[in-house]
Amino acid sequence: MEKIHSLTGMMDLISENGLESNLANKIFDTEKELIKIFESYSLKEIRTPSLENEQLFNRSVGNSSDIVNKELYTFKDKNEKSISLRPEGTAGVVRAIIEKKLDNDNHRFWYMGSMWRYERPQKGRYRQFYQAGVELLGFPEGLAELEMISMIILINSRLEIKNPKIKINHLGDKNVKDAYCDALKDYLEPISSKLDEKDFDRLNKNPMRVLDSKNPETQKILKNAPKISDFISDDAKSLLNTIKKTYGEDLIEIDSNLVRGLDYYTGFIFEAVSEDLGAQDSYLGGGRYDQLFEDLGGKKLPAIGMAIGIERIADITQKSQEKKTLISFIILSDKIEQKAYKIAHDLRSRNNNLIIEVQLLDSSLKSKLRRANKDNASYAIILGKDEIESDKVLVKSLLDDNSDQRELNVSELEDFVSTL
Numbered sequence: 001m002e003k004i005h006s007l008t009g010m011m012d013l014i015s016e017n018g019l020e021s022n023l024a025n026k027i028f029d030t031e032k033e034l035i036k037i038f039e040s041y042s043l044k045e046i047r048t049p050s051l052e053n054e055q056l057f058n059r060s061v062g063n064s065s066d067i068v069n070k071e072l073y074t075f076k077d078k079n080e081k082s083i084s085l086r087p088e089g090t091a092g093v094v095r096a097i098i099e100k101k102l103d104n105d106n107h108r109f110w111y112m113g114s115m116w117r118y119e120r121p122q123k124g125r126y127r128q129f130y131q132a133g134v135e136l137l138g139f140p141e142g143l144a145e146l147e148m149i150s151m152i153i154l155i156n157s158r159l160e161i162k163n164p165k166i167k168i169n170h171l172g173d174k175n176v177k178d179a180y181c182d183a184l185k186d187y188l189e190p191i192s193s194k195l196d197e198k199d200f201d202r203l204n205k206n207p208m209r210v211l212d213s214k215n216p217e218t219q220k221i222l223k224n225a226p227k228i229s230d231f232i233s234d235d236a237k238s239l240l241n242t243i244k245k246t247y248g249e250d251l252i253e254i255d256s257n258l259v260r261g262l263d264y265y266t267g268f269i270f271e272a273v274s275e276d277l278g279a280q281d282s283y284l285g286g287g288r289y290d291q292l293f294e295d296l297g298g299k300k301l302p303a304i305g306m307a308i309g310i311e312r313i314a315d316i317t318q319k320s321q322e323k324k325t326l327i328s329f330i331i332l333s334d335k336i337e338q339k340a341y342k343i344a345h346d347l348r349s350r351n352n353n354l355i356i357e358v359q360l361l362d363s364s365l366k367s368k369l370r371r372a373n374k375d376n377a378s379y380a381i382i383l384g385k386d387e388i389e390s391d392k393v394l395v396k397s398l399l400d401d402n403s404d405q406r407e408l409n410v411s412e413l414e415d416f417v418s419t420l
């Protein structure tokens with residue numbers, strides 16, 4: 001029969017015992033570590049659907065963004081309704097809070113899940129990828145900004161990220177953003193024939209996106225372009241400087257060309273990058289979106305958030321996997337040995353740091369030990385007919401080829417596993 005393949009840019013994540021280099025292992029461990037960090041900031045979990053009305057993304061992420069323009073997975077459902085797989089999490093969170101009439105209070109949320117963007121796949125860029133997101137809702141500019149950066153710094157240190165850099169910028173409010181866009185357009189339009197097709201298109205749809213251009217020619221042209229820093233208020237400038245002073249010149253860089261590819265941002269924006277990632281160097285990004293609640297029909301609610309690309313951050317974490325001792329539990333019998341199985345069951349409650357893998361297939365001792373070694377078990381606990389009858393177990397260390405196996409009674413076994 002012909003085999004069926006996965007879709008382009010969509011990965012299977014399959015973890016393996018004891019393999020530090022396995023990306024799935026790293027991803028799952030990273031997710032657990034991030035949740036611990038989020039909880040330490042008093043964030044609560046929120047889960048929203050993967051599918052939403054297409055309109056939600058048009059009105060938030062925006063029609064001028066690549067994400068909506070080119071990358072949205074949109075389908076007609078059986079009722080001919082246009083629905084989209086979410087390309088990011090913020091729009092769904094804001095929709096949910098408005099819909100549940102919770103937009104009269106403040107909230108601190110985290111979420112984690114798959115996002116979909118129809119991009120050209122390459123290292124660090126997938127069509128289905130995972131994000132962990134944070135949204136602080138109902139908090140005006142100020143301390144919430146410091147809280148976001150503080151969280152990024154804790155993430156960097158807990159996940160032992162090499163060479164992190166945090167770029168920050170301020171887009172001003174809607175009026176400032178509009179005035180700057182006009183100035184940039186006035187500067188670029190007379191020389192627009194020098195732009196490549198992509199940048200020309202950006203100039204027409206959203207001039208600020210030209211600042212994001214990777215084309216060296218465009219970057220040369222931009223050297224003399226108006227700077228957003230000349231348009232923003234003194235308060236905004238002082239916020240950027242306070243953040244730089246608070247968290248250090250080495251880590252924080254004010255980058256007036258930082259724009260972000262989503263339309264809902266106003267005010268403070270940021271991205272964390274690491275040169276170890278290659279071309280797709282940003283492992284998280286976010287910013288303030290004080291207008292979005294109103295744009296989606298809710299009350300006026302200031303908000304700031306960020307999302308972390310899990311595959312990318314897992315690729316650069318240097319944190320070694322949490323070590324748990326794996327014990328392979330071998331029962332040598334062709335029938336169900338309830339007494340032997342109960343020992344394995346009880347051992348698990350003795351020590352949370354243990355992994356007890358009961359071998360479930362009936363095979364020889366030799367092949368069960370081979371399996372235990374393949375799974376990187378530290379010990380094998382073996383119960384043959386004699387042991388089961390005499391309430392004893394054999395414990396064999398697999399860490400050392402020369403070690404003998406020891407015979408223990410059940411209470412000695414419990415003492416032994418408590419020490420692991």
Ligand code: HAM
Binds near residue numbers: 283
């Ligand atoms: P974003 O910058 O579009 O922001 O995505 C955040 C992160 O997701 C990126 O920095 C990157 O690490 C990862 N990412 C994006 N696209 C891909 C892809 N195709 N493959 C792998 N990883 C990817 C947002 O999504 C906003 N919702 C962040 C936010 C939350 N702003 C306010 N609240």
